[in-house]
Amino acid sequence: MGELDSAFVPVKTAESRVQCNLLRDIFGNPFQSINFAFEWRTETAVAVASQMYESRDFSAMPILADALQDAGCDNDDILNHCRDPKGAHVRGCWVVDLLLGKS
Known part of the structure; x- marks a missing residue:
């Protein structure tokens, strides 16, 4: 690996982390199914x-966790997932979509 190549490794790693976090937010754990009870809606x-979905502001995810609990x-x-302070949340978040019946 040359000097120029090694300069880009941290950027690629950081970008990969961001992309992986977004995929986890949208799809959750593909190896575990979630039974989402109707009573939680x-x-x-x-x-x-709905407010988070429409505004695209997901800062209320911990509040959603409290409401679900x-x-x-x-x-x-x-x-x-809702309470993870490091979690990236976007429109398409698997929890929000389950709650709104979008998935």
Whole structure:
């Protein structure tokens, strides 16, 4: 590897991390299915998810986790995804799409 090639390794690694995080946000864990209970689709949870979806501002994901938990959600994958402070969230987030019936 030449000097020029090695200068780009950190950029490629950082970009790969960003892309992997976005894929995890959209698809979740492809090796584990999630049973999303209808009871978790409360008025509050749907309102929070709809607002985030429309505004494309996903800073309320921890609030969504609280609303889901109040509705009886005890799925660690869902709650941890919503509360992950390092998580990247975009339109197409698997939790928001499940809640809004988009997936």
